[in-house]
Amino acid sequence: MVIYTVKAYTGKRHLAGTTSLIYIQLRGTEAESEEQNLNPIKGFWQGSEREFKIHCEASLGELIAVKLHSKPLMGLLHNRWFCDKILINTPEGDEILFPCYCWLDCKERLVLRPAKASLVFQDTNPIAQRQRMRQLKEQQKLFGFVGSTLIQVGWRVYAKGTPQVIDCDTPLTLPAEVQFSYTKETEFYSSAGKQLAALMLTGLANSRKSWESIHQLEAILCERVKTIEYCQEHWDEDEFFGYQFLNGLNPMMIQRCSTLPENFPVTDDMVKDTLRGSSLEQEMEKGNIFLSDYEMLDGLVGNVVSGRQQYLTAPLVLLYCNPHGMMLPIAIQLRQQPSKDNPIFLPTDSKADWILAKIFVRNAEFGVHEVNFHLLRTHLLAEVFTVATLRNLPSPHPLYKLLFPHMRYTLQINIMARKQLISKDGAISKYAGVGGKSLEKLLKRATASLTYSTLCLPDNISERGLETVPQYYYRDDGMKLWDIINKLVAAFLSLYYQHDEHVQKDTELQRWISEIFTNGFLGRDSSGIPSSFQTLKELIKFVTMVIFTASAQHAAVNSGQYDFGGWMPNYPTALRKPPPKEKGQTTEDAILETLPDVGTTVNGMAVLKLLSKDSADHYPLGHFPENLHDEEVPCKLIGDFQKDLRELSDLIEKRNKTLELPYTYLNPKNVDNSVAI
Template sequence: MEYVDCTIRATVRTLSESYLDLGQDALSELMGNRVSLRLVSLEHDPQTQRPKVSDESNLRFWGALTKGCDSYNTVTFYVKGDFGRPGAILLESLYVNEFYLKSITLEMQDDSLIYFPCHTWICHSELYSNQPRVLFTNEEYLPNETPKALLRLREAALEALQGDGKGQRVYGQRIYDYDLYNDISNPDESEDLRRPILGGSSEYPYPRRCRTGRPHTINDPESEQPELGFDMGYVPRDERFSALKKDLFLGAGIKSFGRHLLSTVDCLIREDHPFESLEQIHRLFSKSMLCIIDSSATTPRGMPACPLEYPIPGVIEVNMDAWLSDREFARQRLAGKNPVLIQLLTEFPPQSKLDPNIYGNPKSSITLEDIQPFLEGLSLEEVIAQRRLYILDHHDVLMPFIHKINESSEGKMYASRTIFFLTEERVLLPIAIELTLPPKEKGQEANKRVFTPGPTHSEWLWRLARTHVAITDAGYHQLVTHWLRTHACIEPIIVATRRQLSIIHPLHVLLLPHFKDTLHINAMAKTSLINAGGKIESHYSAGRYCMEISSVAYKSWRLDEEALPRDLLKRGMAVKDPSAKHGLRLTIEDYPYAVDGLDVWAAIRQWVQDYLALYYIDDKALQEDTEVQRWWTEIRDVGHGDHAGAKWWVPMHKVEELVEVVTTLIWLMSAYHAAVNFGQYAYGAFMPNSPCMARRLIPEKETPEYFELLFEPEKFFLSMVPTQGATTRAMAVLEILAQHLDEEEYLGERVDRQWTSNRRALAALETFRQNLADAETAIEARNAEARNPHRHGPASLPYTLLMSTSPTSGLTFRGVPNSISM
């Protein structure tokens, strides 16, 4: 039978030519360099037993139709009539410039369309070992269901991303591999910038990072040379910010740090001076055009009118003095920037698990006599039975570091325990604080001091104790709650997914929106935030020990306990109750983070369950999925290899296990991160509410410092917390971290409406969006109910962090992005 030739017309959508170097592209084409495309059929050639492949057709950028930021070019393929339906495209580029390929749409002879959702940067083929890029359609396949013609291409596309673990990675490459955190030191510049390698040891366990392969330092052959240039470190090309986001990010940084720099240059703040008064701090947020911060400073003549004031933090926007109240302090443990640590107190007094031979008596020094006046006439047994006592425990994880921190850094710290009581009105209040310093010598007892509110103690002593708890909590929040549990722990998940799951694997398609920009923001953090001498060490009391503390916290990390319901049960903040919504009854009914979080968790879980059910008809299908099994093995044994062998890892033999794992991952990458990140400015920018650092400890009685405190308590308080310059620098960082940029993609959104050809998957996504909208409506209703004391509190700041949408960009205190994008 004779077959006639036919044509297939392709519409290629790329980022607009205005973003490309047209001159270089034209010269490249004149020199014979091209972007070539070949179609791969789903049918085999009966003679070669290989997939049918079309002849090359070239993509030219000249004469493109431009619509907004997109350019549309046409490419025509000539194939035999028996070519069959294309299932892949092979692309090779000899262009000097990279270009962003958004999609390719094929128009078939029967007028049907085949869509290829690409969304990838195309660089010169030399960066891909001169192998063609493989582009697939929007049809998902499990490995054993892949059309035979695509099997080898599926495998080759994954192999191209894995690399060989050798050499230094360069811009434009797409290699994903693992390495230790051996890149945060800089011993070649100074011995003071030497830090332990994190990961690969029982002493300093840590998740793995994406390998860059830079040379090692001279003074420490195990450490990798740090990347000193801004945003110069290797990040796989498709993980980098878009040009728009990079501009927005830089603009936000210039604006935030510009306020600090202008104020410093013009003597409106004194860099290393404490604030003179609380009112002086409030003037940082003044609406006046010139914000004179230092009362002794004068405005230089000729200084232009420049708005230097910072946005007003939510915690003081309505009630300037709310932060002073015990009720607001307690409320922030349930609805603040770190609402994930408070736990039920089940035994009194609480006890340490540290070695008593080193750290002394493990029992807390808080006595029944200390807390009895606040128990509303109930006995200790009654309040424990009624689940009315709670604790914020920063003792064991910090105690081993306290002496080193206090001896070697500007910051000062205690190991702290704070006990809360849930009143008859169901309002949480702090009733006792224990601040502990380790024994000076082995065999001695620790220095434990107990503070309680009320007339028997100085109001300022209680306030100072509460501030030290807030400082400890702020550091733990940034290092563990935020950085470790989201950014660091998710990075190897992304690397494993890219390495082991084909882009046409249903699970990769499901997870893809939740990876946006995470590896890039992490790489930037390693060069300016968490690195030796970086902003985190400079701003927080733990100083050079910041990352070591996060390593200690990682020792007790468990992925299964990152699931919100299990986390609440573990902390005693909920009990199982089949009759209750979501099967859990909260021990504090008005716990905004938990109440709202469970609604969002349920929506995510339903979406994951509905989607995966489309591809896994039973557990056997999962067990036979070679890619998912390799993915899970690599996460367990490599990405989180310091926990390899732990019994809590699920075997990944049941679809229900996959649903739970994937729900947990999406929760961490979206809602959990939103809850602990986007409230940072609202609660942390007004420094007295949540200082990053303490510069002084609380003086002992009968010392000169104690009389200094009694005589001028506000002055002592301000000498204890960060200086003017340190405060405004920290505020600039928090402002950047806590804002949404215009390019944000929120939970339930897909940048490409044709992300899948599966209509049932599209319908399941619409159900997910509706469930998120319902959750948002429920949050609004709860915030409107006066009977919920913890949703507004004295600060009158309604809890909106888990509302999935944000009406605008900026500091909106709401909106759940798909990914850890900031």
């Protein structure tokens, strides 16, 4: 007779405990135990740790699986159980972890595999192979494959020419494990409800009046954080306008300019006062001239907001990095094609003309940032990576274990975004000039422009010629984060893929990348996204990009939305007048009439605040609430990863103490593991 000691860990989430009867069976390479009831008297309470003894006539051999089964107490009382993990001490003295982190419903069965990771061709035991295949088929049923023929029904075309999304209309149809926790769901809807109630009580939400003055906006700032106050004070200054191209919500547009675009005929005479005797050609040769081109918006028609037509522009902005390292705007053309009624605005123009030109640029920023760099390049891509992982990688796969923390809540937040933000009745459609039909067109254009190199930070920085631009904190912090993530990914994957041949023969991995290429990047070879992996080096780079996209990049373009957008003139969601066709006609009243009305402003602010708010149930990068590993080397790598992140956090905080406006968004403490908001 031998004894196996079993410890069952109930999750700490709301209603994780159960009064149902829980049965367990151990499966080894030599035999399996009898199914045993795990003592129904005490039950399994939230956060509890219970220990049991399982007696077997002889050793079961190497443990392959743990089977869990639930039955109602007395045939009547039944409720779900959230099991975190099962820990088993064998008669041979081994301690084996079986991660779960799933809900077990009444009359349902779960099969758990050991925490030790393995590739498909390394799971050589026939029983283990069958369990692996069975688990994958169960995942495929949950996330869209039907039967053994693997008919693809799990992906849905959201809009032709854009990444496909999961085929779910409501979060309630998602498997329970990928839905919001009770805490997050309650907090999210509570925050949204409070903001809506506050808007209604003030009577501002439905107001169609123009603001009487810029200063009147001060009364609606409900939260005065340092960045918002800085925006309020400096929003109309050139130094801050230029700073935001590097460290604002969208640090992805600006690029070094070596030749002026033909459709942007800026002359030396126009910028002579700014360049102080130098010429554009000379400054371009020195690498001091930069361009931000919003061509992607060209030809799009503005949305109708509250019955009034809104206007979109596709500006070109020329910037100069002066000897003090300040990025300054020196010329703005608001539409793509030069003409007499499309003047080039300059800092030497009247103050009102120049401010209005910058306001149109900041509105263009709203459209391109929210649709391209935020929605597409973080939310939708993270959804593609998540669905492909859940459909193609079983839990023993090392890549599944590596990516698991970076998938949390992504599917639910995206379903909610499609329903509540970008649907016909969503907030963007109601309160943004880029909403409605133009949003779909812009999303298609953005998808067509999407390339692998733009998603890989080192390549992207190099392509845009920004390696040496001073005071580019997004680049500085982002490159360090990329390197830290890459170090973990390289060391982790090298444990399991010891030769390139291992990468090539991993059929689960090859299906994973093929599905990402086909459904996420629409099979476009021109995107540069691999459709298969031939080398470990290729795999490491791609997985680094996946984790960076879902964590650091999302933090960079999401977390500061209210910080930079809470002061509306700095980030207007819509503009009510077309761009001026001549100089010298702009007045303060004209600016106020162009800016969003009162109702559009406060509703837009409420959305930005909600989207920027962390919940209590969030996990910063490097936090692993699920214990998926029991091997010594992976556990050490995770510890090293956490240490590297802490050291980077200390460096960033030390630097920020010297800055007038600290850059905090890529401090690892402020980076979520996943796209969860």
